[in-house]
Amino acid sequence: MRVFISFAHDDANLASRLEAGLRSNNIDTWSALDIAPGEDWTQAIDKKGASADGYVFLLGAGASENPQLRAEWRSLLRNDWESKKPLIPVIVEHGGVPHDLPPFLRNRRAILTTNFDDAIREVRYLIEHPSETMDHAHELQSKSEWVKRRNELMDYALSLKQEDVGDGEAKTH
């Protein structure tokens, strides 16, 4: 089991502690801290992300606005396009928590780092039980949201069609 840890520069110390904690629990980890000097960052993230069995996302305030972090997330999502790998958001509480999770993590159970040892245990549990990473209450919400989106599109399409018909009739006259 190998876990990829994604973090912003400000959270490097916490990422290092998390790596150490998981490794002491016999879970192999990889993060940007392991990139060798001179190694291509993009290629390394892509390659290690592809070979990882699960991803842990350390999320502090402003994480969603961090362009480098977003690029890293895109790379990881690309490597998990079938949504088979466990995605585990870990909310870092320093100077304020993120007001919202990035969209691709909103249907996942988030872990708070209030108690670091508990957080390690929870991460380990979720890695070993991937189906538990889903926030099922939030998943249920998806049905109504997607139906709503479908109806929005259909209503708008039909209104445009109506306009097209109106324009055609106007030209005819």
Add this chain to the structure above:
Amino acid sequence: MRSRFLLTVRSIRNSGIFCWLVCFRSSLTALSLEPREKQRETPNRDFPVFWQQLGHANTPFDLSRSRGEGDENLARLNMPLELGMAAAFRFERENSDRPHRWLALVPEGYAYQTFVSDLAGFDPARHDGTVSSIIREVSAWLGTQDDVLDPVPSAKNILQSFPSFRNELANLRIEALEKETWADVLLAASKSVPVLSGRADLEVSNRWVLMSADVWQTESVPLWI
């Protein structure tokens, strides 16, 4: 008779459009470049340029097409200009209430990735000319954006729904005598938004899986053939 080339281009364009329609709620600008090397390999042949600029959610995507011109088969200069505009708008509108977001899709293995990254500090998405790669890249990008469906459908959800969208659109195109409108595209998408939960949906899902296997076979055609 429509060529296989055109069909492929249309499918790839539509896959990006479909991702956006399914997931996104606000404005989007997306852009894709074709490799200059390919222009040289295909003299005097049309090459597609995806230039999809959406001022707001209801503006249709536009597929503009350029042709290599002159003895050196040079591309028209609209693409660098438009790319520059997209990059400039992105910075100009940063932190405003009308952010300008765009995605550059570049083919695997060409220098455009370095070029675009150097130009705008932006890592372009890579595709291999297949529908699945476009959906994978666009949905990965959408998953990190605001104003998407919550939770955002996965690339797999969208890929499974794409055959339905394609078939709906093909039927509407026939009805419209090959002159389908943006309303037809929206209508086809509205009938294909993935709604996967419960037993009935699972059965539908299984059918879509079979259909998506068909996509892999028929759409995995090189962009340049």
